[in-house]
Every structure is written in structure tokens, then in C-alpha cells.
């Protein structure tokens with residue numbers, strides 16, 4: 577559990593209008609999507625490929641766990657799952673931990689073992705994951721075997737584009753088959769850039785919440801920058817803690 581080290585940092589009031597319950601998705605087939613991550617001043621989310629990098633201050637990290645409290649699912653790409661060994665639970669209230677969702681089209685990531693997510697699950701401090709898998713892997717890869725406690729969300733994968741999965745199909749399936757009404761997407765770089773780019777076509781993201789840490793990570797860092805150019809944000813609100821700044825917005 578967190579000790580509230582910095583009670584003067586009120587993140588709850590400014591976040592309120594951006595939470596799923598404040599503006600439920602008007603769609604009946606898609607969950608409320610919050611894209612949220614921490615970045616440096618030069619738009620890097622880690623110091624380099626496969627390097628877990630602490631960017632958030634203690635109090636903005638606590639804010640992330642508050643966001644976890646308000647979402648039914650928490651999504652990351654398999655590269656982040658493999659290099660960060662994340663817990664993805666909610667330390668403010670274990671019972672309200674979101675369901676971890678790992679986008680892993682080829683089924684490379686392993687849940688069972690020494691990983692934090694599995695250990696939290698065994699101690700009833702976190703939920704078991706859903707792995708989003710390509711139909712090519714599920715039906716055609718003879719080496720693929722189902723893992724204990726893992727549920728699979730099988731989405732049609734592109735046969736020509738490296739098992740690429742369509743975001744709209746992923747979210748629709750998670751809504752329909754797993755009844756997830758709100759999902760926070762944390763990263764990493766590929767997931768953020770691809771989702772931001774897909775949003776321009778499908779209007780998928782409901783809230784964008786970014787922690788900005790006062791640090792440069794340099795040109796070896798993993799960059800956040802959508803492929804298809806400029807994206808304008810609206811309903812923008814900034815607030816500042818002891819060290820980090822936080823930007824909340826919707827995407828125009």
C-alpha cells in the first residue's frame with residue numbers, strides 16, 4: 577500500500593472529468609479508453625529499447641494507481657510485459673485491481689514463473705491476465721500452448737503484416753466477450769504510437785493523461801510520436817505536483 581507522502585498534491589479533483597464514470601462511452605460496443613503514460617521533456621518513455629525507466633515521481637506514480645482503481649482493464653504491449661516485468665495491480669485497493677491485458681499476437685510472453693504479475697495473482701493482490709492473440713497463432717501455430725490462468729482474446733491477425741491486429745477489433749472483442757467497459761492503455765512505444773495513429777481513423781481514445789517528468793532521456797530513448805503527423809488536443813488541463821506536470825485532455 578502507498579503511504580500518502582505528499583498529501584498536498586491533489587490529483588483527484590483535476591482528473592475527475594477525464595475518468596470513465598464522468599463521461600461514459602456513448603458507444604455500445606467499445607470500452608472507454610484512457611491512454612496514459614509518463615514521458616520525458618524530449619518525448620521519451622524509456623531510456624532505450626527494453627529498459628525499464630522510472631520517470632514518475634512518487635506522487636504521480638500514486639496517481640497512476642488511482643487511475644488503475646477507476647478502470648476495468650490495463651493494457652500493455654508484450655515488449656513492455658517482457659522487459660518491465662510489471663505488476664499492473666492497484667496498490668490503493670488490491671480488490672479493485674484492473675484486469676491486465678497483454679497484446680501478444682504470437683504468444684511469446686509467459687505469465688507463470690517469478691514475474692510480479694503472477695506473484696501478485698497468487699497472493700490475491702492482482703488479477704489474472706487476458707492475452708490478445710492473433711488468430712494465426714491460435715489456430716495455426718503448432719508450438720502455441722495455452723497457459724494456466726490466462727484467458728485469450730483471439731483477434732484476426734494480418735497474414736502479411738507481422739500478425740498486425742486492428743485496434744477497433746481488439747477493443748470490440750474485449751467489450752463484448754470480456755465485458756470490459758473501461759481500459760487504460762499504458763504503453764509501450766509501439767502501442768502508444770500505433771493507437772494514436774489509429775485514433776485519427778476510428779476515434780478510439782476518450783481521455784489522454786500524460787505525466788511529464790523534468791528530465792531529458794536523449795536520442796537512444798523510446799519516442800512517442802504518431803506516424804501520421806500532427807494531432808490537436810482539446811479540453812486540455814494541466815496541473816503540477818512537487819516535480820512532475822500532468823496534462824489531461826481529449827483528442828480533437
Ligand SMILES: NC(=O)C1=CN([C@@H]2O[C@H](COP(=O)(O)OP(=O)(O)OC[C@H]3O[C@@H](n4cnc5c(N)ncnc54)[C@H](O)[C@@H]3O)[C@@H](O)[C@H]2O)C=CC1
Pocket residue numbers: 612613614615621622623624625626627628629631652653654655656657659660679680681739740741742743762763764765766767768770798
Ligand atoms: N513511461 C511509461 O509510461 C511507459 C514506458 N514503457 C516502456 O516502453 C518500452 C517498450 O516499448 P516498445 O518496445 O515499443 O514495445 P510495446 O510494449 O509497445 O510492445 C510492442 C509489441 O506489442 C505487440 N503489439 C502491440 N500492438 C499490436 C497490434 N496492434 N498488433 C499486433 N501486435 C501488437 C507487438 O508484438 C509489438 O512488437 C519499454 O522500455 C518500457 O519500459 C512502457 C509502458 C509505459
Ligand SMILES: Nc1nc(O)c(N)c(N[C@@H]2O[C@H](COP(=O)(O)O)[C@@H](O)[C@H]2O)n1
Pocket residue numbers: 613614628629630631632636637640652656657660661662663664665692762763787
Ligand atoms: N506512470 C508511469 N511512470 C513511469 O515512470 C513508468 N516507468 C511507468 N511505466 C508503466 O508502469 C508499468 C509498471 O507497473 P508496476 O508499477 O510494476 O505495476 C510499466 O510496465 C509501464 O507500463 N508508468
